[in-house]
Amino acid sequence: MANYRVGDIIRLARKSIGMSQEELALESGVTPETISRIELGKHKVTQKTYQKIMERLNRFSVRNYAICTGKDAGIIEEKKLLEDTISKFELEKAEKYLEILKEKVEDNPENNQYIMKVEAIINYNNHKISAEDMIKKLEESLRLTVDNYEKYMEYENYKEDGYPYTEQEIITLMNLADAYGYIGMHEKNEKILKMLLECLDSGYIEGSVIKNLKIAIKRNLSVTLESMGRYEEAMDLLNNILQESIKNEYGLMISIALYDITWNMQKLNELSGTELYKMEDIKRKKRQAYYIAAARNDNYTKRIINNSYEKLFHENIMEK
């Protein structure tokens, strides 16, 4: 879970709607100096003032703040179950958990956003709705808490400061970017992911979960670049992902990045018709990736790498 920096969120949200500190101060019943100090983290804002400020900035405030009461505690367990079943593609079970959650959950924009998003993903994977419909639903769910994400996607709007998306909004946007990829709109996919990366660079959320989230977004971006035939760019990004994963001890991604690099090397060799990247290099990287995946029991990744190695080199990767 993320740890949000209150001052940063206020500053970024304020700037995104073009409001000055003076204007915000007026609307929230504090002095401009106080706003400035709050934004710099030098003044502790009270719960009441924070909620007032967030309202003025049209940002739903509950999430960034204290919310969990005893009756919500049960929902968190349900949410975890739901997400586990989705990640294992146990879609019938997921549907059941979703129904339970719908009944239990309190009616507020953030919860409704979550439910709508999850429902869209399940229904798409169940072949009940098309990718286009999933996109509509995901965008609808986003609108519950963000007025117009596309506005913040224009580079001019985020080149100085990103928009302070919540973690849930970020993940919803990642799902949305994926969905655009499914219908072949790779440019939009790329734009959304690049916007997310810029926003996260503002540093308003901290924690190792966020570092790993950034890496995951970069990886999705590399896949998008590959879909658009931009293999060299993808490879540059993957090398960066590799370094970041090692630094942050994101084990799962280390072998994925290594393998993806070999995939791009092969593509570039194919395209140029020459051995731009030596077979020996590709072989070595695949073995590296394989054993690192094996060390972590990442069996799915291990199998993919093994299959790719055998196809290319006509020998078992484990032959020694």
Place this chain on the structure above:
Amino acid sequence: MLDLTIEENVMEINTLGELLKYYREKYDFSQKSICNGICSISTLSRIEGGKKVVDSLVAETLLGRIGKEVIQFELILNDEDYQLWNIREKIKKYMKEEKYLKVKQLLDEYQLIMPRDESVHEQFVLFFQAKIKIAEKASYEEINGLLYRSLKLTKPEIDNRNQENFIYHPLEIELIVLLMHYQYEGWKQKDKEKNLLYMFLYIKKIYSGRQKEESGIMILMELVEISQKLENDLQIIKYVDEAIEFITQGRGIDNIAKLHFIKAQAIENLYHKSEKWQESEKSCKEECLMAYYVFDITGQKQESKTVKKFCKEKLKWQIIE
């Protein structure tokens, strides 16, 4: 599409009391086990009933006993509590960054303003003083002195034989593991393995997310080390396997190479001179390769060379990349 699960044991709280009551009833804990060493039972009852407000460290410790983690206290603390919270956050940060001088200064500052009547604050200070001593490679005696005093504050009956009704918050787990690791005199005769296993089962059942990972790995690595000291190869392999499975449920890579290499050495030691070697040799080599490549990619060149050397000398086999 890469899947992400949100770690959900972490909560932002408004009503500590409701949360404590919910989980206490869910896991069927007694009030005593939750608040023992932290506050009185009557205080806990009042907290649960929403009639008493406690400071953030007390709240964090109580929740820690039931395996729940808190963040984002920032907005609901009063000024005094916020000041303390802020210093604690800085201490943790500088400790991670190994800026020990800063940590010492902050600990001094903290001690001047911390409440005198709550054990958890002194526990916090002693714990970090011990960690500094560890970093400065002080004597085991000095280290253990601080660790023990820290632990006793919230676990006054820790020296009792029977630990079965204890529940632990993460700091207590770390203190106990460290005391065992630094061979605390008072526990030399204790059945360390049994106590560690008990704690491990506890956190497996009750903790979740990051806290479960961190505490679990700490306990398992200590169990591996104990088995190594006893030179019990089968046990080493058993705990290594369990540790690897535990770590790989998460996304990490820390300790993985070390564990695979320990396993390789244990397999070699166990089977090399027996007729089982033919079937074990392959798995021993695989363990070496996994250790080698992970050491290598994470920049631990010295360790990767050690693996290569082991393969050459003991297995008469060269790792070629």
